[in-house]
Amino acid sequence: MTEADRTRVAIVGAGPAGLLLSHLLAASGIDSVVLDQRSREEIENTIRAGILEQGTVDLLVSSSASSRVLTDGTRHDGIELRFAGEGHRIDFPGLVGRSVWLYPQHEVLRDLVAARLAAGQDLRFGASVERVEDADSDRPRVVGTDADGQPFEIDADFVVGADGSRSVVRPTVTGASTGGYFREYPFAWFGILCEAPPSSEELIYSNSENGFALISQRSPTVQRMYFQCDPEADPDALDEQRIWAELQSRVPGTTLREGTIFQRDVLRFRSFVAHRLRRGRVALIGDAAHTVPPTGAKGMNLAVADVVLLHEALTALLLENDDRPLDTFADVALRRIWKAQHFSWWMTSMLHVAPDASDFDRLRQLGELRSVVESEAGRTYLAEAYTGWPFETRLA
Ligand code: DHB
Numbered sequence: 553m554t555e556a557d558r559t560r561v562a563i564v565g566a567g568p569a570g571l572l573l574s575h576l577l578a579a580s581g582i583d584s585v586v587l588d589q590r591s592r593e594e595i596e597n598t599i600r601a602g603i604l605e606q607g608t609v610d611l612l613v614s615s616s617a618s619s620r621v622l623t624d625g626t627r628h629d630g631i632e633l634r635f636a637g638e639g640h641r642i643d644f645p646g647l648v649g650r651s652v653w654l655y656p657q658h659e660v661l662r663d664l665v666a667a668r669l670a671a672g673q674d675l676r677f678g679a680s681v682e683r684v685e686d687a688d689s690d691r692p693r694v695v696g697t698d699a700d701g702q703p704f705e706i707d708a709d710f711v712v713g714a715d716g717s718r719s720v721v722r723p724t725v726t727g728a729s730t731g732g733y734f735r736e737y738p739f740a741w742f743g744i745l746c747e748a749p750p751s752s753e754e755l756i757y758s759n760s761e762n763g764f765a766l767i768s769q770r771s772p773t774v775q776r777m778y779f780q781c782d783p784e785a786d787p788d789a790l791d792e793q794r795i796w797a798e799l800q801s802r803v804p805g806t807t808l809r810e811g812t813i814f815q816r817d818v819l820r821f822r823s824f825v826a827h828r829l830r831r832g833r834v835a836l837i838g839d840a841a842h843t844v845p846p847t848g849a850k851g852m853n854l855a856v857a858d859v860v861l862l863h864e865a866l867t868a869l870l871l872e873n874d875d876r877p878l879d880t881f882a883d884v885a886l887r888r889i890w891k892a893q894h895f896s897w898w899m900t901s902m903l904h905v906a907p908d909a910s911d912f913d914r915l916r917q918l919g920e921l922r923s924v925v926e927s928e929a930g931r932t933y934l935a936e937a938y939t940g941w942p943f944e945t946r947l948a
Contacts, residue, residue: 559585559674560870562694562708564681564721566595568657569838569855570714571664574673575617576863582870585706587679587696588715592665595677599745599815600657602768602776603628603755603849605940606650608856618663625655626769631938633903633925634758636918637804640925641754647932650939654755654769657852679704684711684724688832709870711834712862714855717824719840725831737821737845737900738907739763742781744795748811750775757847757903758803759921761914764904765802766847775811778819778846780904787816821845821900823893829882837862842889844896847903853940854892860943861885877945884944895937 561577563570566588574584588595604612604621612618629651632639644651668675678699685693692711698704713721723729749772756767763780770776779798790798796810824843829836838855861884865877902920906913924930 557585557704557706558708559583559706560709561585561712561866562692562706562710563587563712563714564684564694565713565715565719565838565840566590566665566675566677567714567716567838567855568660568664568852569840569859570712571661571668572611572615572617572856573712573714573837573859573863574668574675575664575671576615576859577866578668578671578673579615580863580867580871582866583674585674585676585708586668587676587681587694587706589678589680592677596658596662596665598658598661599743599817601846601849601851602654602656602770603853604653604655604660605853605856606652607940607943608853609653609655611856611860612660612663617667618660620659620663621653621655624659625653627651627653628754631755631757632752633921634756634803634805635760635921639756639805642925642931642934642938644935644939647928647935648939650935652939656770660852681715681720684713684721684834687711687724687834690833692833709833710866713834713836713840714838715840717822717839717843719836721834722826722836722840724834725836726826726828731828732824732826732842735823735897737823737904738783739780739904740783740785740821741766741778741819741846742785742787742790742795742798743776743778743817743819744799744813745770745815746775746777746811746813747773748775748809749773751806751808756803756806757899759903759905759917760802760804761905762798762801764847765799767799767803767806767808775809777808781818782907783818783820785818787818819846823897825886825889825893829885830878835862835881841885842893844892845900846896847899848896848938850892850896854889857888857943858885861945864945880946884946888941888944891937891941
């Protein structure tokens with residue numbers, strides 16, 4: 553017999569979405585249990601994107617989830633779009649009065665884990681959730697096995713699936729393990745971390761005849777760069793010289809500052825939106841609900857926007873017995889999700905060279921890039937989407 557624990561909100565997944573939700577709920581006086589099958593080290597060392605929208609940063613700071621973002625992160629007031637050998641700056645504050653911050657996701661995770669543990673959060677690493685039961689009742693339940701191999705059950709008022717793209721909670725909500733709108737792309741990113749000074753102060757998104765490259769940064773001594781590759785590419789197959797040659801050929805006009813490559817990975821591109829985000833008292837947020845291709849760095853920011861909405865819906869439900877915000881949660885969330893899906897797809901398709909691209913496709917793409925950079929309206933749309941739309945919590 554397993555003894556059932558009891559909590560108000562059982563959160564599956566200790567990524568940015570799950571941890572931030574537990575943090576905001578605690579500030580509202582609502583207790584939660586956060587479960588993750590990974591270890592703390594694994595969670596804190598997963599390499600992900602580095603760009604935070606202005607609204608994400610404001611929330612991390614105002615909720616005391618992270619103050620380091622302001623001291624250890626770097627504000628970026630623009631990006632460069634490069635094509636046909638020329639760079640074009642998109643000036644964020646000048647266009648939309650907002651900026652973004654370069655602060656890697658694993659740093660956000662370190663801050664969140666530290667803040668939650670310091671506050672006495674029930675945060676269980678190594679806990680595998682097997683299923684969610686009674687989603688349609690007022691007492692849904694999470695069933696799994698803990699780090700010592702012991703079975704557990706947690707009875708809750710609400711269950712949240714914040715457990716990433718391979719979510720085990722998703723089938724409960726959508727009725728199937730995939731259960732969503734899905735698109736795959738015929739390319740991926742070859743990503744590296746290297747020990748070198750920055751090659752550029754701002755990010756460069758570069759479209760070239762040889763394919764796309766992104767020059768990003770991590771610190772004065774560590775840089776992050778990506779170049780478009782085949783989704784089946786083996787990250788260990790290329791030697792360092794070849795990697796630098798590939799990168800350099802895609803950013804004509806900039807001489808990259810090379811250094812030892814100490815981490816490499818291949819990131820596949822997918823777009824996904826679950827058919828349903830909520831069933832009864834179970835909801836999906838973050839990558840469990842949607843995945844975007846990485847161009848434009850919307851993934852974690854979109855997860856944060858879900859959290860803001862679900863936090864509001866859960867405080868209304870659990871503190872005021874008002875289920876109206878929960879009833880509109882999915883519709884409100886989906887409006888931003890599809891805008892971000894569009895933006896991520898658009899940045900991706902505008903900047904990458906598809907393997908079967910014809911001369912027409914290439915020339916049309918240059919026309920599209922020119923339409924953006926040569927028009928204030930075009931630059932403004934890009935800046936608005938990149939720095940992040942305001943958080944909305946209601947249907948207009
Ligand atoms: C980074 C990743 C992105 O997908 C992006 O659009 C910008 C920056 C990064 O890892 O630094």
